[in-house]
Amino acid sequence: MAAIYSTFMTFLNQGDHIISASAVFGSTHTILTKYLPKWGIESSYFDMNKPESIEALIKPNTKMLYVETPSNPGLDIIDIEFVSALCKKNNILFVVDNCFATPAVQQPIKFGADLVVHSATKFIDGQGRVLGGVVVGKKELIQPLYLFVRNTGPSMSPFNAWVLSKSLETLFIRMERHAASAMQIAKALDGHAKLSSVKYPFLESHPQYDIAKKQMSNGGGIVTFELKGGIEAGRNFLNSLQMISLTNNLGDSRTIASHPASTTHSKLSLEERAAVGITDGLIRISIGLENAEDILEDILQALGE
Numbered sequence: 001m002a003a004i005y006s007t008f009m010t011f012l013n014q015g016d017h018i019i020s021a022s023a024v025f026g027s028t029h030t031i032l033t034k035y036l037p038k039w040g041i042e043s044s045y046f047d048m049n050k051p052e053s054i055e056a057l058i059k060p061n062t063k064m065l066y067v068e069t070p071s072n073p074g075l076d077i078i079d080i081e082f083v084s085a086l087c088k089k090n091n092i093l094f095v096v097d098n099c100f101a102t103p104a105v106q107q108p109i110k111f112g113a114d115l116v117v118h119s120a121t122k123f124i125d126g127q128g129r130v131l132g133g134v135v136v137g138k139k140e141l142i143q144p145l146y147l148f149v150r151n152t153g154p155s156m157s158p159f160n161a162w163v164l165s166k167s168l169e170t171l172f173i174r175m176e177r178h179a180a181s182a183m184q185i186a187k188a189l190d191g192h193a194k195l196s197s198v199k200y201p202f203l204e205s206h207p208q209y210d211i212a213k214k215q216m217s218n219g220g221g222i223v224t225f226e227l228k229g230g231i232e233a234g235r236n237f238l239n240s241l242q243m244i245s246l247t248n249n250l251g252d253s254r255t256i257a258s259h260p261a262s263t264t265h266s267k268l269s270l271e272e273r274a275a276v277g278i279t280d281g282l283i284r285i286s287i288g289l290e291n292a293e294d295i296l297e298d299i300l301q302a303l304g305e
Ligand SMILES: *Cc1c(COP(=O)(O)O)cnc(C)c1O
Pocket: 001, 002, 025, 068, 072, 097, 099, 100, 119, 120, 121, 122, 131, 132, 133
């Protein structure tokens, strides 16, 4: 979050406007709606599934456009090249949160993004050991950001930096394994009688499958599905898991399941949850590095097979 917050504070001034996808990480949404307005920075939101609606939101004071692709937890995907062309035309800084894909799977700068942010806490470390964040971009953009961080303090400790530098050595091979298992599990679950849908970027049924294929080298490590029985079914599913961990983290060597409607987002109303893409039966699984058959077996037995 320090990486994201520092990016906002470095490049936005009083009176500026930021356009963001409505489906962004909860704390990012809180910065946009609660803190930035204190300094006179306003924001507008668009639906990830309607990129054609972005243009109408652009104002003379629009300075930045912010997206997460794939989004957390909805796995919505946006065409980075399309959005970057719009930003270039209107002189808007385009920032992509690449946390779900990691640089091993998607490199938004190749498709025209100006800055890329990552939560290194997730797949980049990949072993649940440290908190960290990254901002990537051209030197002339990173220099003022570096000065902001240096003067205000959200810097990484040397030990965390060392751990993360070791993590990078295995990132590509880990992401291949996360993705291969995720693909296998998504395919096996697709069409299951207890599920109304299964979502994974590289499943042909994903609404933005063609875009995923264009900008991602594999589908990443997150699979989501919708249980037919709503909140109660979600609670039962979590309680029935044996091997898979229950926590709100993701991108770990261990498989992690979460049910936002009964946990992280239980205080929100049905409408508020729907607005951020969280339905009552939505389960997010961060596929770990265990044997894929074991992961699948645990999911299937928790579904009551
Ligand atoms: C977790 C997460 C963050 C925040 O990362 P921290 O390392 O917890 O500060 C930001 N964006 C996305 C998409 C995330 O999943």
